Amino acid sequence: MAAMTAVTEPFAGPVEGDAQRLGELGYEQELKRGMGVFDSVAMGFATISPVVGLYAVVLVGMAVAGGAWVWVLPVALAGQCLLMSVYAELAGRYPLANGAYQWSRRLVGPRYGWFNGWVALCAYAVANTTIAYLGAPWALTLLGITATPGAIVLTGAVLVLVCSIINAFGVDALKGALRLGVGAEAIASVGIGLALLLVFREQGFGVLTDTFGAEALSGGSTFGALLAALAVGGWAFIGFDATVAAAEETKGAAKHVPRAVWLALLTVGALVILNAFATTLAHPNPADVAAGKDLDPVSTAVVASFGGWSSKPFAFVVLVAFIACGMAAQGGTSRGIYSMARDGVLPGSTFLRRVDKRQAPIGGIVATTLVAWAGLLLGLEATAIGSLITFGTAAIFVAFLLIAIAALYARTQGMLSPRGMVLNVLAVLWLAFETVNIAWPRASLAPLDAPWYQVWAAPMVVAGITVVGVLYLAVAKPHAR
Structure with missing residues (x-):
């Protein structure tokens, strides 16, 4: 009952103690409060991940817009900073796990909050599968095993299990592993990026405005190509x-937490942009990427610059980045499940809200592991896993948009400061644009000769989870609990 009362009670001022503030918001302190500000930054840094983020965008970005693709990254980062102005404010006001659910239900209402929490959980469940699937080939490279679909799925399942075990040992184990992973990734990102840019640059700066004819995939429109690249940049x-x-x-x-959110985004954003420019300028032949002849431009740039000996160490660095990213992403998903389940609004909430003797959300961790394993089975069919990856990013932006709309609504009702109105409106406009841009069915962002359902995967699956969520709300009425 206290949790439902807190929905309509705005924060009146600062209070003493984290547990006291949590109690005011309707909950007891069940998880171990053992993370410092650096650990909080590390959670965000590892999940965004400069290495994983760059690998997620560079190939597709260059394929659709050539060397000119790099200019959309500052635009995407600036747009996300608009969202960050809202995120930081809400994180300070309501320091609770699963902002999509907790913030939305307090600012708008329980139905809206449940639906946004549902969308966010679906999106991040998919993200866990994606991280494991994309990280598996690097482990196979180190082991000298051919990356067949079956081997990728099996190795991905092992990576999911490793990340889950670390999470199950509690927040102390998680933060220790994240410190090692983030430290190695940050050093490697800065070192490799600066070396490629300052020592091994092969191309003139004119390559950064050359599309190499990649706009042909967008009907010959350079603007259309850059829009497609911006959709990719949002990833x-x-x-x-x-x-x-x-x-x-x-x-x-x-x-x-508000400071950590900003630090995580800005540091990763700077590293992604640095390494995107460095990779493009150090690549021996960027036109090959645009033409589809080079499917791993980052490795090509690194190995061509440092020599063949660097392939294995580089693969190790990338694998460390994927493991750190997987640990943080699974940790975030499991805590998101716990946050909703303790309100009794998810099927199986009694188990999902369970916290073990290490004060870890073990119910959410088990569920996250099982869902990620189930998703990996789609990796046996390339078009299926491709559709899953496309949907995940679109759904995350839908959740972001719903949060920004909730905050804007709350400002009109006097629940949040009107001083943030302009930035909040701009955040809504950016997120609405980028959500549509990402979900827009483009053949240029799908594999060659992809079936129609893969091209339309994002809007179709977003529509599907919307229908399921609305039906569950109507039938089970979780908001009434």
């Missing part, structure tokens, strides 16, 4: 809300 700047997912385990959360 690189998501995951920062893992810091919010760990809010109930962060000391001084109301103060530190």
